[in-house]
Amino acid sequence: MPLNETHAPDLRSWVPSANVADSDFPIQNLPFGVFRRPGETARTGVAIGEEIFDLQAGVANGLFEGEALRAAEAAGGEDLTPLLALEPGPASALRRRLSELLRDAGPARAEAEALASRLLVRMTDAEMVLPVRVRQFSDMCVSTFHIGRFAGNDERGQPITPPVFRTLPVGYDGRASSVVISGTPVRRPNGTWLAEGATTPQFGPEPRQDYELEIGIWFGGPGNALGEPISIQNASRSIFGYCLLNDWSARGIQMWEAMLGPFLGKSLATTISPWIVTAEALAPFRAPALARPEDDPQTPRQLWCEHDQTEGGIAIVLEALISSAAMVRDGFSPHRLCQTDFRQMYWTPAQMLAHHASNGCAFAAGDLLGSGTCSGPSEDAAACLFEKLLAGPWTLPTDEVRTWLEDEDTVILRGRAEREGYVGIGFGEATGKLLPAHALHTSA
Amino acid sequence: MPLNETHAPDLRSWVPSANVADSDFPIQNLPFGVFRRPGETARTGVAIGEEIFDLQAGVANGLFEGEALRAAEAAGGEDLTPLLALEPGPASALRRRLSELLRDAGPARAEAEALASRLLVRMTDAEMVLPVRVRQFSDMCVSTFHIGRFAGNDERGQPITPPVFRTLPVGYDGRASSVVISGTPVRRPNGTWLAEGATTPQFGPEPRQDYELEIGIWFGGPGNALGEPISIQNASRSIFGYCLLNDWSARGIQMWEAMLGPFLGKSLATTISPWIVTAEALAPFRAPALARPEDDPQTPRQLWCEHDQTEGGIAIVLEALISSAAMVRDGFSPHRLCQTDFRQMYWTPAQMLAHHASNGCAFAAGDLLGSGTCSGPSEDAAACLFEKLLAGPWTLPTDEVRTWLEDEDTVILRGRAEREGYVGIGFGEATGKLLPAHALHTSA
Numbered sequence: 001m002p003l004n005e006t007h008a009p010d011l012r013s014w015v016p017s018a019n020v021a022d023s024d025f026p027i028q029n030l031p032f033g034v035f036r037r038p039g040e041t042a043r044t045g046v047a048i049g050e051e052i053f054d055l056q057a058g059v060a061n062g063l064f065e066g067e068a069l070r071a072a073e074a075a076g077g078e079d080l081t082p083l084l085a086l087e088p089g090p091a092s093a094l095r096r097r098l099s100e101l102l103r104d105a106g107p108a109r110a111e112a113e114a115l116a117s118r119l120l121v122r123m124t125d126a127e128m129v130l131p132v133r134v135r136q137f138s139d140m141c142v143s144t145f146h147i148g149r150f151a152g153n154d155e156r157g158q159p160i161t162p163p164v165f166r167t168l169p170v171g172y173d174g175r176a177s178s179v180v181i182s183g184t185p186v187r188r189p190n191g192t193w194l195a196e197g198a199t200t201p202q203f204g205p206e207p208r209q210d211y212e213l214e215i216g217i218w219f220g221g222p223g224n225a226l227g228e229p230i231s232i233q234n235a236s237r238s239i240f241g242y243c244l245l246n247d248w249s250a251r252g253i254q255m256w257e258a259m260l261g262p263f264l265g266k267s268l269a270t271t272i273s274p275w276i277v278t279a280e281a282l283a284p285f286r287a288p289a290l291a292r293p294e295d296d297p298q299t300p301r302q303l304w305c306e307h308d309q310t311e312g313g314i315a316i317v318l319e320a321l322i323s324s325a326a327m328v329r330d331g332f333s334p335h336r337l338c339q340t341d342f343r344q345m346y347w348t349p350a351q352m353l354a355h356h357a358s359n360g361c362a363f364a365a366g367d368l369l370g371s372g373t374c375s376g377p378s379e380d381a382a383a384c385l386f387e388k389l390l391a392g393p394w395t396l397p398t399d400e401v402r403t404w405l406e407d408e409d410t411v412i413l414r415g416r417a418e419r420e421g422y423v424g425i426g427f428g429e430a431t432g433k434l435l436p437a438h439a440l441h442t443s444a
Numbered sequence: 445m446p447l448n449e450t451h452a453p454d455l456r457s458w459v460p461s462a463n464v465a466d467s468d469f470p471i472q473n474l475p476f477g478v479f480r481r482p483g484e485t486a487r488t489g490v491a492i493g494e495e496i497f498d499l500q501a502g503v504a505n506g507l508f509e510g511e512a513l514r515a516a517e518a519a520g521g522e523d524l525t526p527l528l529a530l531e532p533g534p535a536s537a538l539r540r541r542l543s544e545l546l547r548d549a550g551p552a553r554a555e556a557e558a559l560a561s562r563l564l565v566r567m568t569d570a571e572m573v574l575p576v577r578v579r580q581f582s583d584m585c586v587s588t589f590h591i592g593r594f595a596g597n598d599e600r601g602q603p604i605t606p607p608v609f610r611t612l613p614v615g616y617d618g619r620a621s622s623v624v625i626s627g628t629p630v631r632r633p634n635g636t637w638l639a640e641g642a643t644t645p646q647f648g649p650e651p652r653q654d655y656e657l658e659i660g661i662w663f664g665g666p667g668n669a670l671g672e673p674i675s676i677q678n679a680s681r682s683i684f685g686y687c688l689l690n691d692w693s694a695r696g697i698q699m700w701e702a703m704l705g706p707f708l709g710k711s712l713a714t715t716i717s718p719w720i721v722t723a724e725a726l727a728p729f730r731a732p733a734l735a736r737p738e739d740d741p742q743t744p745r746q747l748w749c750e751h752d753q754t755e756g757g758i759a760i761v762l763e764a765l766i767s768s769a770a771m772v773r774d775g776f777s778p779h780r781l782c783q784t785d786f787r788q789m790y791w792t793p794a795q796m797l798a799h800h801a802s803n804g805c806a807f808a809a810g811d812l813l814g815s816g817t818c819s820g821p822s823e824d825a826a827a828c829l830f831e832k833l834l835a836g837p838w839t840l841p842t843d844e845v846r847t848w849l850e851d852e853d854t855v856i857l858r859g860r861a862e863r864e865g866y867v868g869i870g871f872g873e874a875t876g877k878l879l880p881a882h883a884l885h886t887s888a
Contacts, residue, residue: 187671189803227631261705359633
């Protein structure tokens with residue numbers, strides 16, 4: 001995707017909080033989301049610093065025209081699906097116009113700044129809601145390091161993966177009704193699992209509750225009809241944007257039920273960050289597809305194209321943090337569980353989508369793909385506890401010794417794209433606090 | 445579910461085709477569906493013999509009141525979701541009223557028959573469309589005979605199944621966007637599979653295209669919030685009705701990709717029959733839950749309740765038939781592939797739902813569960829080709845020798861509930877014709 005004036009590193013905004021160093025939402029980002037002020041219906045907006053630009057206020061005040069207006073009007077409801085369903089042009093025009101309106105030097109500043117009190121809502125005055133009614137959620141598994149952590153390395157020093165892993169991006173269909181917005185508490189599930197040393201399973205609160213640090217991929221465009229694949233050439237422009245995604249995983253349930261893959265071990269909850277960081281905003285941070293180790297199978301023809309090989313990856317530094325009840329009580333900052341880079345995935349987002357649609361599976365706006373756990377090679381880059389625990393229990397700043405998640409733990413995901421010579425952009429947060437399991441009925 | 449006057453075996457309709465022996469849609473059935481006449485928008489209706497009762501014509505002519513009217517008005521759009529989302533009462537009241545209106549003896553006959561030309565649409569004058577926009581589709585696996593066909597029997601004479609199978613109803617999340625209405629052609633997928641004897645996979649048209657004969661289960665009621673399970677006591681009244689379901693299965697793709705369970709091997713298409721046969725209509729055909737063989741694990745407490753044990757099963761005779769291009773050309777009737785009984789499933793529909801929601805997974809109207817392949821113990825009851833082929837290739841009346849499905853084959857599912865002393869009811873058909881795979885792009 002070519003860079004344009006919206007990516008220029010010297011752009012600054014007249015919204016002061018957008019110019020703070022390391023802000024997630026400088027004027028180069030402009031992600032879309034849906035917010036709600038107390039007692040009002042939800043509205044669509046764009047993050048700028050610590051403010052939200054109210055898109056319908058922009059429409060009402062006549063700030064948009066042409067393709068930009070078409071995009072803003074598509075975002076006129078309580079949900080961004082109609083915006084995502086457009087071809088990429090209108091959203092791109094809207095981005096350019098928002099950049100003009102919000103930059104500190106330029107002809108549109110005066111017009112916008114005069115309306116600031118009508119256009120801008122402080123993030124602290126609003127709650128974020130799901131940006132899109134999730135139509136379908138599927139989850140891929142594309143980190144060799146995630147899989148290889150359990151199996152070790154082969155004689156080439158490469159993570160050992162099942163044969164299928166290097167021939168296609170493995171995935172499974174998940175549960176859309178389980179996708180919740182950052183901040184939603186997550187209930188520890190009851191389920192069927194095998195206690196250590198037991199040979200028959202029991203039903204009760206999941207003892208091995210885990211998180212998984214992932215990137216979420218939002219499908220964009222009019223979609224394909226059932227039976228019609230999406231080629232690798234067309235796949236990248238069918239991705240509207242990205243978010244953070246915590247694929248909460250109940251390992252006891254998952255391991256016992258696994259005959260047909262992940263099911264109830266996953267459908268308890270999937271937490272996403274509220275802002276859709278557009279593929280266009282991420283253009284400066286594109287990277288070549290991961291180089292395949294020598295002796296790996298060649299990239300399959302149906303998943304190979306020039307532009308995906310040269311810029312199909314994305315450099316996004318991801319981290320997961322935890323905050324226990326005791327940490328909150330004693331005033332500790334969240335503790336980092338891992339740090340990893342989305343660039344190290346074996347398959348690109350376009351490859352994930354092209355593979356997923358290769359059998360004719362139908363996609364439309366509202367579809368969300370998870371990348372799978374984004375683990376990297378180092379021990380610090382183990383992006384779930386299942387991997388982290390291979391090195392044994394770990395310790396919080398409060399000296400609490402931990403294995404799996406405990407009730408009242410909050411897991412926080414963060415992500416940020418950086419590149420020398422460009423202004424870095426962030427994803428905000430995907431957080432969730434684990435609530436105790438419901439008590440089982442003990443009466444007959 | 446108690447029987448009432450709508451189930452009475454002596455009821456006959458003034459619609460003559462409803463009284464024909466072995467009609468799928470006698471007055472005791474009254475299933476809901478969505479139909480469209482050429483050039484019109486879709487409308488909701490109820491099958492009676494070879495006619496469709498137009499529900500909104502009934503509303504417009506003042507035939508309903510009270511709870512029955514509430515149900516008919518909920519079905520006022522192009523989709524039955526709002527009807528399914530109600531508590532069971534209104535749909536039951538509507539059924540009682542429809543039964544009064546359509547029966548040949550009774551006070552409401554004159555009123556309805558006088559309006560017949562406005563109320564009734566011949567099935568041959570309409571096409572059926574999806575009755576519900578499928579929100580989520582998941583598929584279970586609850587036939588010991590399906591699994592055991594591959595593994596053989598144990599020393600008790602019971603099918604050998606993985607340990608998990610007898611401790612909970614195994615399942616996986618599927619793809620809602622792949623669900624199509626009976627009659628929709630199905631495209632053979634391209635995908636990645638291992639040819640016999642090969643060690644590296646290839647990408648191309650699926651060589652082992654299969655069908656699976658299943659029952660579809662339509663969720664009904666207001667649904668549960670994420671994190672709140674549905675108890676086995678409440679599960680059966682959260683099932684609105686049933687349909688036939690062909691879970692088209694690409695075995696080559698499925699076998700190669702299987703690391704995280706079924707995915708692209710399944711999401712090519714899932715065909716359902718158009719009529720939702722209500723749980724209430726099936727009340728006379730309920731059967732006890734399958735008796736567990738001695739030495740099997742006990743029914744888990746969270747999946748056990750008295751009424752599900754005594755009437756959680758349903759006796760539905762199911763069959764799959766095939767019609768090849770040559771059979772059509774030469775005038776042969778469809779050829780039976782298998783005949784089986786839904787009563788032989790190891791887990792009941794209520795157990796499938798209660799298990800699925802046991803971790804707090806959220807359900808709502810629009811959710812569809814597949815039962816998994818409904819195979820029975822006999823060789824004739826192998827409800828997919830993967831099982832049938834264990835006995836070797838099979839032959840069509842045209843002397844065509846077959847293994848997997850071939851292009852232009854049509855697969856037809858039928859189902860019928862019968863019980864001594866009651867009028868049997870049918871499901872109509874779920875049919876699909878297999879189209880050739882798309883040609884691969886051979887250019888670079």
